[in-house]
Amino acid sequence: MSDRPLLEQLMDALRCLPGVGAKSAQRMAFYLLERDREGGRVLSHVLDEAMERIGHCSRCRTLSEADICNYCASSKRDDSQLCVVETPAEVVAIEQATDYRGRYFVLGGHLSPLDGIGPREIGLDLFDQRLREGNISELILATNPTVEGEATAHYIGEMARARAIRVTRIAHGVPLGGELEYVDGGTLSHAFTGRRDF
């Protein structure tokens, strides 16, 4: 604990949160101190518990309190479909937006040789074990449509094809409701190249 005033330390600590700059941190600190000390105490306690007790599922690598997460433990999900994503947040996004009820595998990033992130760092040894279990009929690649995400999808796709598993990639293009004029060039180019009969 430093000797600096606690109020300053609190504002600084709040800035570790994404999207929180100096001005928001100040507003948050004063709000908690003047209006919601109980909320601040609860946040402190839950934050500590979460940082200590939430780890990664030993089967799919998503965030989980238990050794095996609910997605992996559920007997109601389809073992024949496996969806590969980069982060746990993407698992939640897919669960909320789609009716997919297969299994997941979370890379925790993407291949990035220059940063020393190879197949082992994104859990592909564990992933290969999943493929060898032999019950997957469709591997869905949902890595991000970035250069690294595409390269990672390609690498993983080859692993699955080597075991004669069907590989699909989620579609990328102009977002629904998006206006062409405001879509970035890369997306538009991708959408154009990927056009289909209508």
Added chain:
Amino acid sequence: MSDRPLLEQLMDALRCLPGVGAKSAQRMAFYLLERDREGGRVLSHVLDEAMERIGHCSRCRTLSEADICNYCASSKRDDSQLCVVETPAEVVAIEQATDYRGRYFVLGGHLSPLDGIGPREIGLDLFDQRLREGNISELILATNPTVEGEATAHYIGEMARARAIRVTRIAHGVPLGGELEYVDGGTLSHAFTGRRDF
């Protein structure tokens, strides 16, 4: 501690922060867990310390770890000026934006009889002691330009005038750089009524 998943509890707890909705809370939770556990631990610790140890200055009522805050304790500030504000955040705003180096008094709100907030609840007994010390030559009213803030300013102004202390009110009007078209009607009306020779 509830039985709900810790990740859900963390997202809920983060929503106690002003300006943080469900989507931001989710982003914050995943960010801390995936990328900055140390930042999360520090925030938890500082938050707990701050909620327990930051109280209010016994002289001016602003937030302070010590019984007497730095603004009150400093021998470099001018005892002849006293500025009255509603909240501690306003003290910081005035310190940052102006060269005022007098003393402060923080009401912690404004008079609101219907909510049971009378003179005692906003510390006017303590404030009256300050006036009776006899060294104040200017009382600056910096309560908010709301109906309640104006009523509170009026009430406090009368207390000071009863002791023959000069009372000033900070100016309200169109913000610098503000375009008339986009200023709210109340502000514009106030600015118009308060016009001066040019």
